[in-house]
Amino acid sequence: MMFPLATEQFLAILLMAVPTMPSGETLQPKTQPGDSLFDTARVIRLHLEMTAKQFDSLSPKQGPGGFGGFGPPGFGRPKPPAGDAHRNTFGIDLPWSSGNLTVSNGEESVPLKEIGIRYKGNYNYIAAASALKKSFKLDMNRHVPGQKLDGLTMLNLHGGLSDPSRARESLSYAFFRAAGVPAPRTCLAELTLTVPDRYNQECVGAYTVVEQVNKPFLRRHFGDGTGMLLKPEGLQGGITYLGDNWSAYQTRYQPEDQPSPRDRQRLIDFARLVDKADDGDFARTISQYLDIAAFLRFIAANALLANLDSYLGYGHNYYLYLNPATNRFAFIPWDLDLSLATWPAAGMPEQQVDLSLRHPHAGDNKLIDRLLAIPAHRDQYMAILRELAAGPFTPGKLIAQLEPIEKALVQPLAREAKAVSARKEGQRGGRPGPGGPGFGPPGGMGNGQFGQSMPPRRFIRKRTESVEAQLAGKRDGYVPKPFSIGFGAGPPAGGNPPRGPRP
Secondary structure (H helix, E strand, C coil): CCCCCCHHHHHHHHHHCCCCCCCCCCCCCCCCCCCCCCCCCCEEEEEEECCHHHHHCCCCCCCHHHCCCCCCCCCCCCCCCCCCEEECCCCCEEECEEEEEEEECCCCEEEEEEEEEEECCCHHHHHCCCCCCCCEEEECCCCCCCCCECCECEEEEECCCCCCCCCHHHHHHHHHHHCCCCCCCEEEEEEEEEECCCEEEEEEEEEEEEECCCHHHHHHHHCCCCCCEECCCCCCCCCCCCCCCHHHHHHHHCECCCCCHHHHHHHHHHHHHHHHCCHHHHHHHHHHHECHHHHHHHHHHHHHCCCCCCCCCCCCCEEEEEECCCCEEEEEECCCCCCCCCCHHHCCHHHHCCECCCCCCCCCCHHHHHHHCCHHHHHHHHHHHHHHHHCCCCHHHHHHHHHHHHHHHHHHHHHHHHHHHHHCCCCCCCCCCCCCCCCCCHHHCCCCHHHCCCCHHHHHHHHHHHHHHHHCCCCCCECCCCCCCCCCCCCCCCCCCCCCCCC
16 A cells, blocks of 8 residues: 655655664754654554564563552652663553564665664553553664664654544644644554564554654754753642752653753742742742743643643643753643543543633642733733634634544554454453553553543534633633542532633
8 A cells, every 4th residue: 555655755764764874974864853754644654573572571570461559640659660661650660672663655665673662651551451552662773873763763653542533642733833832743654563473464553653852852943952851740730849859859850861950950949939939029030930922822722622631630741841042941742642622530521622711720730820810921821822713723724634634544543443353352362462451442442531532523613612702701611620639530510610601
C-alpha cells in the first residue's frame, strides 16, 4: 500500500537516519529536525524487530502485570527505579530494552539499528497490560551515538487506548499550535512487530507519533534549548511552594537534567511568589517570572479543548521551561489523549463539554486564580478566548483539521481491528502481550477511560456551541469540583448546574 508521503520528502528522512560517520561528523538536516517527518495526517510504517529476550525485557519486574506500588498520580514509591528504567506515576518501573526499527513509506525504507525501546504511560499502560499494543518511547541514539531519524533522536508512539477515534491527540496538538502555543508536532503510523517464534510481521496497530519535548524542540520555539526543563507531576492546584529545600522540588517538579543552583532558586522563588506572596507583591512581580500572555494562551487553549487531565486538573501532563533568554517560565502541553472532554475524574463527557471558560480548572489553582483576579489580565484572557473562538476553534476550522486525520486512519484501524480479533485479545484463550493480566477494553481497542469517550465531531459541535454561549454571557458553563485522589470519581451531575444565564 502507498502511504501519503512523497518520495522526495521521504528521501530527507532516509538521509537523516544514519549513525555517526567515521570522521565523527553527523549528517545534518537541511531544514529543522522533524520537518520531513511530521505532518498531522501523514501515515508511515514502522517495523520493530526484537529477539525474544529483548521483547521480554520490556516488561516490568515488579510481579504480575508489573503493578508494584499501584496508586494515584504522583504517589509512586519513593525509591529510585531499579536499573535502566523509567518509573511512571503509579510506581511501575518500565525498563529500557533495544531492537531494530525500519521506517517506510511503502516504497523506500530505512533501518535504524539497536534503538532504545520502552513502554510508556500511566493508566494507559496498566489498561493495555493484557494486549500486544502499548505505547512506546523510542530513543534512536541510546546505543548508537549520532543515529537520528530526520534529525530527531527520540519519538513517542501513543496507542490511543482511551480514544476509539484515534484522532484526538492529533487534532488537539494541531489546535495548540494553531493557537500560538508551543506544542509538539505529530504524524500517524502503523506498527508491525517481529519476534522469532512468536510474531512475524504482526500488525500491532495504529499510533500517533508525537514529537519529544527536548533541546531541538526548545531551540525551535525559544531559540535556546539550554534552559531548565521540568515535567511536574502530582501538583493538583498548580505551581506550589514546597519550602526552600531543593530535594522536594526534585521529586515533584522533575527536572529533565541537573539544573544549576541559580535555576533551582529561580523555581523556588517563582513558587513562593505564586503560593505565598500577598496580592500586591504578586501583581507587581509576576511578570518578572512568567510570560503572562503566553500562559493565558496556554490556559485558554486547554479550556477550549476541555483538556482536564492537565495543569487544569491533577497538575501534570505539561512541561515547564525556564527560558534563559528572558529568565521567565513557559508552559508546554503534553499527553492529550484525554482531551476533548474525556477525563473521568472531572465528570461525565456531557458535563466537561460545557466546561466553564472563566473557571476551567478543578478546585483552586493559585496561579490561574490570582492572575484572573487582576482586571487587566482577566480582560487579556477573555480577548484571547474570543480571538481563538473566532479563528482556529470555529467548527469549520476544526473539522477541516479532523477530516484528513479520520480519512488517513480508516485502513490502519481496520487492519488493527482484524489483528486484535485474530489474536483473541480479551477473550478466553487469547494470547496477551508482555506485562501480564490487565484491565480495560478487550484488546486495547479503547472506549475511553471507564467507557467515557465523546466522538470528536460531537465534541466540536457541542463545545463550540457552549463557547459561543459563554462568550455571549448566556451561559456559565460547568465548573469541575476538586476531586479526591483516584479515577472515575467525577463530581455529581447535579453538583454544579452547567447551564443558566449569567447574573
